[in-house]
Amino acid sequence: MKQYGFLAVMAILMAVVFTTGAWAAGDGITIALGSEPTTLDPQIREDGGERAVNDNIYDTVLTRSPKGELMPSLAAAMPTIQDATTWEVKLRPGITFHNGEPLNADAVVYSIKRVIDPKFNSEQISFFSTIKDAVKKDDLTLQVITNGSDPILPSRLYWLKVVPPVYSKDPKFAEAPIGTGPYRLVSWKRGQSIELERHEGYWGKKPDIKAVNYRFVEEPGTRLAGLMAGEFDLITNLLPEFTRQVPKSVNVLGLEHPIIILNADSGITKDVRVRQALNYAVDKEALARGLFEGFAQVAQGQLLSPSFFGYNDQVKAYPYDPALAQKLIKEAGAEGATVELIGTSGRWLKDRDLVEAVAAYWKKAGINANVRIFEFNEYLNRLFDRKTRADAIFVTASNELLDADKSFSAYYKSGGTGASNTDAALAGLIDAARTENDVKKRTGLYHQAVKLAHDQAYFVWLLNIEDVYGLSKRLEWPGRVDARLLVGEMKVN
Amino acid sequence: MGIFIFKRLIHGLIVILGVTLIVFVVTRMVGDPVKVMLPLESTQEQRDAFKKQLGLDRPIPVQLVNFLKDIARLDFGDSLWQKRPAMEIVFEKLPLTLALTAVGVGLACVFAIPLGIISALRPGGALDRLTVFGSLLGLSMPQFWMGLLFILLFAVQLRILPTSGSATPSHIILPALTMALPTLARLVMLVRSSMIDELNQPYVKTAFARGLPFVRVVGGHALKNAGLPIMTLIGWEVIRSLAGYSVVVETVFAWPGIGLTAIQAIEREDLILIQAIVFTAAISVVLINIAMDFIYKLIDPRLKLT
Numbered sequence: 001m002k003q004y005g006f007l008a009v010m011a012i013l014m015a016v017v018f019t020t021g022a023w024a025a026g027d028g029i030t031i032a033l034g035s036e037p038t039t040l041d042p043q044i045r046e047d048g049g050e051r052a053v054n055d056n057i058y059d060t061v062l063t064r065s066p067k068g069e070l071m072p073s074l075a076a077a078m079p080t081i082q083d084a085t086t087w088e089v090k091l092r093p094g095i096t097f098h099n100g101e102p103l104n105a106d107a108v109v110y111s112i113k114r115v116i117d118p119k120f121n122s123e124q125i126s127f128f129s130t131i132k133d134a135v136k137k138d139d140l141t142l143q144v145i146t147n148g149s150d151p152i153l154p155s156r157l158y159w160l161k162v163v164p165p166v167y168s169k170d171p172k173f174a175e176a177p178i179g180t181g182p183y184r185l186v187s188w189k190r191g192q193s194i195e196l197e198r199h200e201g202y203w204g205k206k207p208d209i210k211a212v213n214y215r216f217v218e219e220p221g222t223r224l225a226g227l228m229a230g231e232f233d234l235i236t237n238l239l240p241e242f243t244r245q246v247p248k249s250v251n252v253l254g255l256e257h258p259i260i261i262l263n264a265d266s267g268i269t270k271d272v273r274v275r276q277a278l279n280y281a282v283d284k285e286a287l288a289r290g291l292f293e294g295f296a297q298v299a300q301g302q303l304l305s306p307s308f309f310g311y312n313d314q315v316k317a318y319p320y321d322p323a324l325a326q327k328l329i330k331e332a333g334a335e336g337a338t339v340e341l342i343g344t345s346g347r348w349l350k351d352r353d354l355v356e357a358v359a360a361y362w363k364k365a366g367i368n369a370n371v372r373i374f375e376f377n378e379y380l381n382r383l384f385d386r387k388t389r390a391d392a393i394f395v396t397a398s399n400e401l402l403d404a405d406k407s408f409s410a411y412y413k414s415g416g417t418g419a420s421n422t423d424a425a426l427a428g429l430i431d432a433a434r435t436e437n438d439v440k441k442r443t444g445l446y447h448q449a450v451k452l453a454h455d456q457a458y459f460v461w462l463l464n465i466e467d468v469y470g471l472s473k474r475l476e477w478p479g480r481v482d483a484r485l486l487v488g489e490m491k492v493n
Numbered sequence: 494m495g496i497f498i499f500k501r502l503i504h505g506l507i508v509i510l511g512v513t514l515i516v517f518v519v520t521r522m523v524g525d526p527v528k529v530m531l532p533l534e535s536t537q538e539q540r541d542a543f544k545k546q547l548g549l550d551r552p553i554p555v556q557l558v559n560f561l562k563d564i565a566r567l568d569f570g571d572s573l574w575q576k577r578p579a580m581e582i583v584f585e586k587l588p589l590t591l592a593l594t595a596v597g598v599g600l601a602c603v604f605a606i607p608l609g610i611i612s613a614l615r616p617g618g619a620l621d622r623l624t625v626f627g628s629l630l631g632l633s634m635p636q637f638w639m640g641l642l643f644i645l646l647f648a649v650q651l652r653i654l655p656t657s658g659s660a661t662p663s664h665i666i667l668p669a670l671t672m673a674l675p676t677l678a679r680l681v682m683l684v685r686s687s688m689i690d691e692l693n694q695p696y697v698k699t700a701f702a703r704g705l706p707f708v709r710v711v712g713g714h715a716l717k718n719a720g721l722p723i724m725t726l727i728g729w730e731v732i733r734s735l736a737g738y739s740v741v742v743e744t745v746f747a748w749p750g751i752g753l754t755a756i757q758a759i760e761r762e763d764l765i766l767i768q769a770i771v772f773t774a775a776i777s778v779v780l781i782n783i784a785m786d787f788i789y790k791l792i793d794p795r796l797k798l799t
Contacts, residue, residue: 192749215747218747225644226656380525417533417536
């Protein structure tokens with residue numbers, strides 16, 4: 001009995017050898033994502049897996065270059081301001097959806113109204129909440145009406161995927177999407193894979209790669225194994241320590257900034273000298289090298305990457321100066337004091353390690369950090385607690401709009417969901433910038449806000465994390481600052 | 494018999510209701526799904542509006558009454574995370590876990606029973622010691638690590654099996670093997686010890702003395718009498734796997750079963766889906782237990798089902 005069992009297993013193994021030879025071959029590529037899309041309706045969820053796939057099926061009104069500059073996509077030109085609350089968008093003529101529906105002003109107006117409809121209950125509402133309405137002017141022109149002036153509207157249009165007005169009402173829409181993009185859906189086998197093929201009638205530049213197969217593998221070790229076994233051509237979120245083992249890797253400065261929010265209103269961190277000292281005390285370069293194997297840059301004293309709107313290149317990171325940190329803490333009479341440092345574990349890359357490393361640096365400078373690592377939901381309770389702010393809270397801020405407003409409203413501005421200061425001047429600058437339509441003036445306001453927050457040391461700015469991808473030998477792709485996996489920009493050797 | 498089934502079903506219902514109620518209370522106590530679902534930078538107003546849309550702002554007693562109505566209709570509503578009926582997701586994922594469990598536990602039985610018997614025939618012999626050593630090894634290696642080792646060996650080095658996924662029958666081999674090993678280890682030890690006990694019983698000696706064939710004595714009489722604890726363990730292994738222990742194997746091999754779905758639902762605080770999964774798990778535990786009682790009766794007709 002035992003022998004037969006063994007023979008049977010061997011027979012299965014042999015059979016498999018011949019059926020599973022070349023995994024990733026031919027004109028198609030295979031991309032391994034960390035999570036499966038929950039829906040392929042591009043407007044309902046805030047979901048990385050869905051975005052990775054739909055970025056290739058749908059077009060947005062505006063797009064960004066790989067370096068991050070906004071450019072027209074479905075729009076014929078950049079939108080223009082008519083008056084303080086009205087933007088006009090002109091569309092490219094002659095574009096159709098994969099099913100033949102025309103891409104015109106009606107389709108864009110419909111898509112805007114769909115996503116802002118409270119009954120539709122989109123998780124993406126925070127990207128579009130300033131939009132009040134959209135009206136068609138002629139077949140290829142529409143106006144977007146905002147609540148108050150909204151200079152970030154172009155960035156919002158970069159987020160707006162345009163859906164077909166007729167077909168999107170079909171109950172099958174979320175399973176079998178139809179867009180205007182360079183790829184069209186072939187099949188979605190839930191739990192297994194999504195397949196796309198090149199849309200030959202695409203209006204833009206014809207992509208090099210004929211077909212894409214998406215696979216969903218949550219465990220990073222398994223994704224890595226799949227890449228090394230030749231099953232995958234591209235894997236996301238490669239752990240920095242594995243970059244030397246993969247055939248090829250690509251790293252791009254990403255959208256994530258780990259910071260520590262300091263309580264500027266109470267406790268010993270109320271003293272600006274202590275807050276500055278906590279910045280001087282941390283060797284950011286050592287963190288980038290030691291924890292991220294160099295796949296992170298030191299944040300330049302602001303919650304922005306160089307590619308974001310509002311970045312102030314005059315402001316630099318606090319240098320690592322433990323002696324100065326000790327001196328400042330002594331002056332403030334805070335030597336040996338204890339601060340509570342709140343963090344979480346497993347949510348962001350190296351979150352816990354960063355918190356613990358920072359605590360060790362602070363201890364060297366004379367401040368004891370009482371590190372408290374919470375489960376994510378409990379952690380969020382503390383991050384969002386408006387009544388009692390902890391002394392120091394670690395968070396990794398992310399900014400998909402690449403515009404200062406989102407991060408600053410949440411973390412810099414008094415009363416923001418994650419803010420621990422009540423600086424009226426800073427809040428005033430952010431409010432003014434939010435409605436300033438003049439690009440130059442708006443830039444100036446953010447530069448002031450960045451400088452003010454930096455000098456007041458409202459945060460310990462740590463790093464700007466790079467996105468790291470693992471690639472097969474044959475795949476060519478330079479990466480993008482906005483982390484979109486646009487297959488149209490990839491090439492196979 | 495009829496009374497027995499009726500009694501068991503009543504007990505089962507109490508268990509299922511109790512478990513789902515506990516899950517209802519716990520999920521609502523620990524977390525707020527809206528906080529996790531919306532981007533961190535969302536405003537409080539956006540969070541409140543979203544909560545209202547999901548009906549999570551209603552008082553807990555009202556939610557509980559709705560929940561009980563849902564159970565009665567076997568419809569838990571739409572998963573917060575996937576926006577489709579939670580039971581549809583469960584029915585989509587459950588067969589994959591059932592398949593993995595069946596192949597895994599099946600594989601374990603096929604190897605464990607002969608190995609256990611052979612070891613028991615000669616306790617302390619070379620083969621016995623090897624088996625005991627092997628089981629200890631199988632029990633002490635974390636499943637997670639074992640799975641990754643298998644992937645490295647069979648998929649990365651030898652390239653004869655796929656690393657992950659569930660597209661073809663060959664995809665089940667590595668996860669089932671990983672699933673089978675700890676079960677195999679536990680089972681082989683149990684078969685061995687129960688068989689050693691049985692083989693030392695006087696009736697075995699009598700049977701041999703009467704000249705009955707070896708296979709019939711060992712395989713027929715002794716194994717059957719040692720069968721109760723073995724069946725208990727097999728049933729327990731099946732329950733264990735269905736009720737959530739498959740999560741490790743499913744995560745490592747990206748096997749889209751109920752275990753992987755459960756952990757994802759928990760990460761996303763999808764109350765509705767968590768409830769549906771726990772409810773289904775509770776039902777399968779109760780059903781398997783009833784089935785086990787019948788199997789006991791088949792093995793040993795002297796048992797009274799009460």
